[in-house]
Amino acid sequence: MDTEQVITRFPPSPTGTLHIGGARTALFNWLFARQHHGKFILRIEDTDKVRSTKENTESIIESLKWLGLDWDEGPYFQSQRTKIYYEMIEKLLSSGKAYYCHCSPEELEKKRIEAIKKGLKPKYDGKCRDLGLGKAPGAVVRLKSPLTGKTIFKDLVKGTISIENEQLDDLILQRSDGSFTYNFAVVVDDSNLGINYVIRGDDHVNNTPRQILIYKALDEPIPQYAHLPMILGRDKAPLSKRHGATSVMAFKDMGFLPHALLNSLARLGWSHGDQEIFTKQELIDLFSLEHVGKSAGIFNMEKLLDLNAKYIREENDSTLADLLLPFLSQLGCKDLPREKVKCAVKTLKARSKTLLEMAQRALFYFQEIDYEQQADEKFLLPDVLYILEDLLLDIKGATSFDQKNLENIFSTLLERHQIKLGTIAQPLRVALTGKTVSPGIFEIMEVMGQEMVVKRLSNAILHIKSKKGP
Numbered sequence: 094m095d096t097e098q099v100i101t102r103f104p105p106s107p108t109g110t111l112h113i114g115g116a117r118t119a120l121f122n123w124l125f126a127r128q129h130h131g132k133f134i135l136r137i138e139d140t141d142k143v144r145s146t147k148e149n150t151e152s153i154i155e156s157l158k159w160l161g162l163d164w165d166e167g168p169y170f171q172s173q174r175t176k177i178y179y180e181m182i183e184k185l186l187s188s189g190k191a192y193y194c195h196c197s198p199e200e201l202e203k204k205r206i207e208a209i210k211k212g213l214k215p216k217y218d219g220k221c222r223d224l225g226l227g228k229a230p231g232a233v234v235r236l237k238s239p240l241t242g243k244t245i246f247k248d249l250v251k252g253t254i255s256i257e258n259e260q261l262d263d264l265i266l267q268r269s270d271g272s273f274t275y276n277f278a279v280v281v282d283d284s285n286l287g288i289n290y291v292i293r294g295d296d297h298v299n300n301t302p303r304q305i306l307i308y309k310a311l312d313e314p315i316p317q318y319a320h321l322p323m324i325l326g327r328d329k330a331p332l333s334k335r336h337g338a339t340s341v342m343a344f345k346d347m348g349f350l351p352h353a354l355l356n357s358l359a360r361l362g363w364s365h366g367d368q369e370i371f372t373k374q375e376l377i378d379l380f381s382l383e384h385v386g387k388s389a390g391i392f393n394m395e396k397l398l399d400l401n402a403k404y405i406r407e408e409n410d411s412t413l414a415d416l417l418l419p420f421l422s423q424l425g426c427k428d429l430p431r432e433k434v435k436c437a438v439k440t441l442k443a444r445s446k447t448l449l450e451m452a453q454r455a456l457f458y459f460q461e462i463d464y465e466q467q468a469d470e471k472f473l474l475p476d477v478l479y480i481l482e483d484l485l486l487d488i489k490g491a492t493s494f495d496q497k498n499l500e501n502i503f504s505t506l507l508e509r510h511q512i513k514l515g516t517i518a519q520p521l522r523v524a525l526t527g528k529t530v531s532p533g534i535f536e537i538m539e540v541m542g543q544e545m546v547v548k549r550l551s552n553a554i555l556h557i558k559s560k561k562g563p
């Protein structure tokens with residue numbers, strides 16, 4: 094690579110929120126720019142006035158921020174850049190590289206149908222190409238594409254791609270309502286912003302030769318292209334709603350950590366040997382377009398869950414507490430003491446695949462509990478009543494409530510009753526949490542604190558007594 098500064102871009106259309114595919118494109122552009130100490134530019138392609146919304150724009154920006162994909166310039170908005178498009182149309186018209194076409198949509202449709210009937214590829218026949226027509230109501234501006242020769246480019250992922258110019262239409266640059274087409278606006282913007290690497294999904298590969306012809310007509314340098322392979326679900330079908338959530342914000346709401354998602358996105362089409370887990374810095378250092386494969390990337394939710402669990406385990410308790418609070422609040426536990434949440438996190442982080450799951454598992458610390466029916470029937474039985482009652486006395490009399498002291502209380506209790514911890518652990522767990530699965534008994538008791546443990550034990554004792562009948 095020469096010494097020119099690398100400038101990449103991410104140009105989402107705000108006709109929807111940011112999905113896995115778009116996020117992967119943004120990530121690869123970001124990684125490439127960061128690796129080369131270049132620039133990453135955000136441009137919102139909001140020319141489709143009907144389908145573009147402010148909410149989608151905000152959501153895309155929020156998603157990028159959440160993923161930590163920061164940009165160096167922008168966001169630019171295409172809707173605010175029409176002046177440049179007008180200027181470039183003028184430039185092309187005055188240099189004879191574009192022309193006004195007066196053909197009506199009806200006329201074009203008729204010709205299209207005739208061509209299909211004759212088994213030909215429908216294409217504009219160039220009727221107005223050399224007529225030197227001027228601006229008129231209903232007129233469009235078309236590019237005067239070369240009629241012969243080939244357009245060839247070296248895609249950094251797909252290799253050399255060549256297409257006969259004959260196959261390419263005199264494509265429309267400006268519509269009769271004055272609006273500009275995607276192919277035109279994207280080239281004007283990319284060249285105006287100095288973009289020299291266009292990394293995007295391969296659904297755009299067919300646009301590239303057309304865009305190259307526009308660059309040539311504008312006499313602007315052509316960027317390097319890298320078209321990324323599609324993303325499929327594990328069933329090898331293109332990733333869609335059928336595969337579950339695909340929008341980045343949905344992953345946030347499900348309780349994924351941004352880096353877990355980034356790490357999974359990075360592996361969609363790119364690889365570095367067998368390595369699955371990368372820090373952000375490793376991604377920046379190791380990413381290379383040469384190692385983006387030609388075959389589709391497979392999005393694997395199971396792997397993402399495992400990665401998320403790993404990053405949750407490795408995150409510090411304090412950060413996790415801050416991340417968990419909004420989830421707990423959504424589940425009805427508002428304004429919780431942060432310190433207690435932090436202690437709860439410590440007991441749960443080894444077992445939670447998502448923050449949402451962690452919040453659900455943490456509820457017993459913060460909300461009244463109900464006994465799960467099966468757990469209740471199996472474990473809250475009269476034969477453990479006397480042990481629970483004895484334990485309650487010990488707990489009430491405890492002078493400190495740390496794990497060490499709790500262990501001492503239990504060992505004397507077990508000794509006194511000549512039983513093993515196994516006899517009492519599950520009934521106690523159900524009494525304290527309502528469930529048969531929870532972190533270790535001593536851990537949870539310490540987090541709950543003496544008062545709550547006394548209350549839950551007393552409730553369980555009353556509950557068992559009520560089963561015995563009068």
Ligand code: GLU
Pocket residue numbers: 104105106138279292293294297
């Ligand atoms: N706005 C286009 C899209 O979202 C950008 C395509 C491109 O990268 O040129 O698909």
